[in-house]
Amino acid sequence: MTPDTNRRWLLASRPTGEPTREDFELEESDVSEPGPGEVLVRTRYLSVDPYMRGRMRDADSYADPWGIGEPMRARCVGEVVDSEYDGLETGDVVAGNLYWAEYATVDGDRVERVEVGDLPVSTALSVLGMPGRTAYVGTVDVGRVEPGDTVVVSAAAGAVGSVAGQIARIAGGRVVGITGADEKADWLTDELGFDAAVNYRTAGDLSAAVAEACPRGVDLYFENVGGEVSDAVTDHLTDYSRIAVCGKIALYNQEDGDVPRGPRRLHQRTRTRVEGFIVSDHAHRAEHITDRLRRWVSEEEVRYRETVTEGIESAPEAFLGLFEGTNVGKQLVRVA
Amino acid sequence: MTPDTNRRWLLASRPTGEPTREDFELEESDVSEPGPGEVLVRTRYLSVDPYMRGRMRDADSYADPWGIGEPMRARCVGEVVDSEYDGLETGDVVAGNLYWAEYATVDGDRVERVEVGDLPVSTALSVLGMPGRTAYVGTVDVGRVEPGDTVVVSAAAGAVGSVAGQIARIAGGRVVGITGADEKADWLTDELGFDAAVNYRTAGDLSAAVAEACPRGVDLYFENVGGEVSDAVTDHLTDYSRIAVCGKIALYNQEDGDVPRGPRRLHQRTRTRVEGFIVSDHAHRAEHITDRLRRWVSEEEVRYRETVTEGIESAPEAFLGLFEGTNVGKQLVRVA
Numbered sequence: 136m137t138p139d140t141n142r143r144w145l146l147a148s149r150p151t152g153e154p155t156r157e158d159f160e161l162e163e164s165d166v167s168e169p170g171p172g173e174v175l176v177r178t179r180y181l182s183v184d185p186y187m188r189g190r191m192r193d194a195d196s197y198a199d200p201w202g203i204g205e206p207m208r209a210r211c212v213g214e215v216v217d218s219e220y221d222g223l224e225t226g227d228v229v230a231g232n233l234y235w236a237e238y239a240t241v242d243g244d245r246v247e248r249v250e251v252g253d254l255p256v257s258t259a260l261s262v263l264g265m266p267g268r269t270a271y272v273g274t275v276d277v278g279r280v281e282p283g284d285t286v287v288v289s290a291a292a293g294a295v296g297s298v299a300g301q302i303a304r305i306a307g308g309r310v311v312g313i314t315g316a317d318e319k320a321d322w323l324t325d326e327l328g329f330d331a332a333v334n335y336r337t338a339g340d341l342s343a344a345v346a347e348a349c350p351r352g353v354d355l356y357f358e359n360v361g362g363e364v365s366d367a368v369t370d371h372l373t374d375y376s377r378i379a380v381c382g383k384i385a386l387y388n389q390e391d392g393d394v395p396r397g398p399r400r401l402h403q404r405t406r407t408r409v410e411g412f413i414v415s416d417h418a419h420r421a422e423h424i425t426d427r428l429r430r431w432v433s434e435e436e437v438r439y440r441e442t443v444t445e446g447i448e449s450a451p452e453a454f455l456g457l458f459e460g461t462n463v464g465k466q467l468v469r470v471a
Numbered sequence: 472m473t474p475d476t477n478r479r480w481l482l483a484s485r486p487t488g489e490p491t492r493e494d495f496e497l498e499e500s501d502v503s504e505p506g507p508g509e510v511l512v513r514t515r516y517l518s519v520d521p522y523m524r525g526r527m528r529d530a531d532s533y534a535d536p537w538g539i540g541e542p543m544r545a546r547c548v549g550e551v552v553d554s555e556y557d558g559l560e561t562g563d564v565v566a567g568n569l570y571w572a573e574y575a576t577v578d579g580d581r582v583e584r585v586e587v588g589d590l591p592v593s594t595a596l597s598v599l600g601m602p603g604r605t606a607y608v609g610t611v612d613v614g615r616v617e618p619g620d621t622v623v624v625s626a627a628a629g630a631v632g633s634v635a636g637q638i639a640r641i642a643g644g645r646v647v648g649i650t651g652a653d654e655k656a657d658w659l660t661d662e663l664g665f666d667a668a669v670n671y672r673t674a675g676d677l678s679a680a681v682a683e684a685c686p687r688g689v690d691l692y693f694e695n696v697g698g699e700v701s702d703a704v705t706d707h708l709t710d711y712s713r714i715a716v717c718g719k720i721a722l723y724n725q726e727d728g729d730v731p732r733g734p735r736r737l738h739q740r741t742r743t744r745v746e747g748f749i750v751s752d753h754a755h756r757a758e759h760i761t762d763r764l765r766r767w768v769s770e771e772e773v774r775y776r777e778t779v780t781e782g783i784e785s786a787p788e789a790f791l792g793l794f795e796g797t798n799v800g801k802q803l804v805r806v807a
Contacts (some may be wrong), residue, residue, distance in 0.1 A: 275617050275618070281611050281642070282641040282642040283613070283766070302618055305643040306643045307617040307618075307641040307643060410744070423710070427618075427619040430619070
């Protein structure tokens with residue numbers, strides 16, 4: 136049985152600097168019945184992620200910009216409510232790259248069955264999904280964490296950082312998180328097993344705070360923020376250190392002319408390797424990594440949190456909150 | 472004050488198959504006083520290692536063979552008893568590539584001061600020396616151990632294997648040791664924190680025993696022995712697994728025609744990386760690695776044993792015992 140109406144968010148305008156509520160438009164339309172080979176999916180959760188800010192910008196990147204008037208996209212989990220696709224049936228729980236929408240009618244091969252074992256389906260978007268895999272790839276494949284490393288993670292209480300720090304801990308690292316609230320810092324040290332946490336908003340001299348938390352220097356920096364936090368960490372890199380550049384959320388709302396240029400204090404560290412990465416380039420590792428994360432979560436070796444807003448209406452608010460740091464762990468929108 | 476006589480071992484003949492006591496000759500000679508730039512070192516400990524079997528063979532290798540009638544060489548720690556070298560004084564404790572000998576007169580730049588902190592000087596030949604660094608390079612640099620890996624180490628109670636397994640444990644691995652005695656197996660699991668150990672002499676179906684100890688397969692195999700042990704592990708390699716080939720002691724006493732040829736069961740594992748290594752190629756990592764090992768030993772994160780024979784006379788016996796597995800941990804000879 137096909138429901139009548141669908142609500143979905145469109146990109147209304149390209150933001151300059153910080154996005155606002157007005158950059159998004161909620162559209163109401165009829166639900167399309169699935170054609171041959173298609174499925175109709177009702178969204179349960181949609182994921183908002185910092186990378187989306189890049190897709191709202193009309194600039195060269197690793198992925199094409201989204202068009203004005205086009206639907207905002209998102210990784211979602213949902214339930215098949217109608218299927219004309221061989222191999223998926225009504226009631227199947229699936230994940231796929233869909234939309235900021237209550238419903239999506241798409242080719243059946245654009246979604247796959249969710250395999251989260253006994254865990255909530257939302258974990259397919261958080262610790263067992265793209266953020267968890269990103270944490271693993273950045274820490275292990277790109278960052279090549281070594282036992283005994285001092286590892287610093289910025290945005291450490293976020294969806295990626297919180298998992299990256301725990302993986303680094305399992306890998307024998309001494310782990311220091313940088314975050315923007317005392318409650319987040321407490322969560323990192325008291326529940327996730329970080330060795331130390333620094334609140335960059337209250338630390339005063341941030342470089343000195345990093346030095347104090349990292350008496351042997353920084354061997355691996357998992358970079359999520361850029362800007363001044365990054366500078367403070369870079370001051371303390373060791374020989375043969377690595378920076379795994381996952382993101383630079385502090386710069387995402389900056390326009391080209393605002394972003395400081397230049398090597399940002401790396402000039403004295405000739406043996407540091409700085410390497411950016413995109414998790415989708417490591418697709419062949421997905422199953423391996425998800426298996427490990429699932430095991431660690433079920434053994435409580437890795438813990439996770441999700442911050443959830445309610446209703447499709449709340450999607451822009453959830454997204455804008457990422458830049459304020461209102462989320463702890465993964466930010467999701469519960470749609471149905 | 473220069474002592475009178477020196478005893479040192481020469482290579483008397485090239486062994487075929489297993490070396491015997493007759494392949495070595497103990498020579499007595501006068502001690503040479505140091506000339507300009509030289510030091511006279513009294514050996515405290517000398518190290519016997521499996522690689523020496525390769526140097527006794529007249530065959531192409533990564534290092535030149537030793538000559539008949541020439542002194543057997545060894546990494547040693549000792550005390551400077553006379554110095555004509557700027558920067559070393561009588562009483563300094565040094566390490567260097569010297570000889571199976573009570574004394575050595577060599578250029579001062581062939582030895583360096585031992586830096587073992589509060590630990591016994593013998594550790595410069597064991598856990599803090601070449602064997603410890605070999606364990607680290609094989610596990611981390613070549614084997615690229617990942618958190619969650621199942622790691623199998625052969626000759627696991629040896630100088631290298633016992634440290635490699637502990638590093639893999641710190642790095643978040645599940646570690647299984649293969650060894651040839653129940654007491655060694657107990658040491659690995661009870662004191663070194665290995666998750667399981669297999670006695671290859673009593674296991675019966677060794678491949679089945681490895682399977683039982685490694686229910687998720689083998690992600691990293693630290694290879695010290697070759698032959699049938701290696702075959703049994705290879706049966707259970709996972710996709711994208713790695714074999715870090717440190718040595719193959721089971722084959723060292725074989726002549727060319729005796730060694731089975733061919734790919735030894737790797738043909739179905741197209742994504743396994745097999746990589747041999749020599750620790751000296753990683754010289755730029757020595758200080759970094761020694762720092763970590765020293766820290767771990769002092770924190771009792773890494774434990775070690777040394778098996779010591781007494782007197783220069785005992786050097787051949789100590790060496791030959793390596794192929795019988797009489798040693799637990801590092802085999803050394805205490806000379807003075």
